[in-house]
Amino acid sequence: MNSIPFIFILLLTCIGAQSQHMTTEEQALFDLIMKYRKSKSLPPIPFSPALTIVAQTHAKDLTENNPDQGRCNLHSWSNKGIWSPCCYTGDHAKAQCMWDKPRELTSYRGNGYEISAWSSDDITAAEALEMWKGSPGHHACVINSGIWKESWQAIGIGIYQGYALVWFGNEPDLSVAKSK
Numbered sequence: 001m002n003s004i005p006f007i008f009i010l011l012l013t014c015i016g017a018q019s020q021h022m023t024t025e026e027q028a029l030f031d032l033i034m035k036y037r038k039s040k041s042l043p044p045i046p047f048s049p050a051l052t053i054v055a056q057t058h059a060k061d062l063t064e065n066n067p068d069q070g071r072c073n074l075h076s077w078s079n080k081g082i083w084s085p086c087c088y089t090g091d092h093a094k095a096q097c098m099w100d101k102p103r104e105l106t107s108y109r110g111n112g113y114e115i116s117a118w119s120s121d122d123i124t125a126a127e128a129l130e131m132w133k134g135s136p137g138h139h140a141c142v143i144n145s146g147i148w149k150e151s152w153q154a155i156g157i158g159i160y161q162g163y164a165l166v167w168f169g170n171e172p173d174l175s176v177a178k179s180k
Contacts, residue, residue: 026157040143048173050064050108051156054101055167058070059160074116110171115141128164
């Protein structure tokens with residue numbers, strides 16, 4: 001047996017196991033977002049193991065590698081991982097770099113759209129949601145308004161050492177259907 005496919009299968013198995021686990025605070029954020037959407041008469045968004053992998057991976061990259069320096073904001077990715085690095089700037093010139101991350105890191109086939117929050121202390125789910133509710137662009141993502149009118153078909157959550165990230169997708173996460 002060739003060892004490269006075996007290693008790849010082992011890596012995918014480990015990633016899959018990670019995607020099934022959310023921390024208590026990540027679960028709280030998921031629940032708060034769903035409760036908030038319900039209060040706005042919006043449907044729940046299906047949980048995505050794949051987008052959760054992306055969110056958790058990005059939260060750790062932000063913490064450990066600090067790609068959000070200078071003009072690069074919280075949507076930036078370092079050059080210290082299995083992904084393509086990018087400096088995401090406020091003019092959204094490199095938006096595709098962010099949108100591609102689910103395909104780079106998982107079996108998710110659609111684009112991913114991220115909202116992020118940071119606190120110098122460990123951020124809580126409630127603090128993150130309040131930050132996003134107070135920001136028109138982020139709030140629009142959460143409640144499918146403006147340019148984000150199309151209903152989300154997948155959501156992933158990552159919280160790690162002061163960073164809270166939510167990834168939304170317009171495509172269903174097919175890995176959920178396969179695992180059932």
